Amino acid sequence: MNVHPMHPFLARATSVAADVAAAVPAGHPLDAPTPCTDFDTRALVNHWVLYTSHGLEHRARRAELPQELIERDFTADAEWRSAYAAQLDRAVAAWAEPAAWEGDVDLGGSPVPAVGIARMLILELLLHGWDVARATGGEIEVDEELASVALEIVEENAELYRQYAGFAETVALPDDASTWDRALAASGRDPHWKA
Secondary structure (H helix, E strand, O other), rough: OOOOOHHHHHHHHHHHHHHHHHOOOOOOOOOOOOOOOOOHHHHHHHHHHHHHHHHHHHHHHOOOOOHHHHHHHHHHHHOOHHHHHHHHHHHHHHHHHHHOOEEEEOOOOOEEHHHHHHHHHHHHHHHHHHHHOOOOOOOOOOOOOHHHHHEEEEEEHHHHHHHHHOOOOOOOOOOOHHHHHHHHHOOOOOOOOOO
């Protein structure tokens, strides 16, 4: 079975996200601020878990997300971290099917190539993973190769995302900034943000 060349990056991004989730302290206040000014910690974690694990699998299978999932407060389950990791594994398995990468995915009336959707979800896993880590006092480990892929995807989509307020303006960085910091900054995130 020929797995798409982006699949290993998707799998690595889910592994990074699972590690971030596992490190979120049990007692962290869910109304605490995050780098995403529209979201407190509860809203951010729920958005991240919904779209990067359940949404990731549903996109591969060309299925609608059920309303029950959209409305669920994942953080209400003490075991949400391990449930998220298990759901990430199911999503990665769904994208291991070559058919998942073919054709388009319908995003509410606008078809987007499946490869583009997978690349956007790699970004969601990593960028919102950083948001969650920063908001909860954790760390995120993104290796150089994965950081390069993230930077490439950010730069490809930044103009479009800014039109829809998905990204803020680029944050200025020193010339010797790391690849990962450059990806964060290009998405409108300040790599030095602190809660």
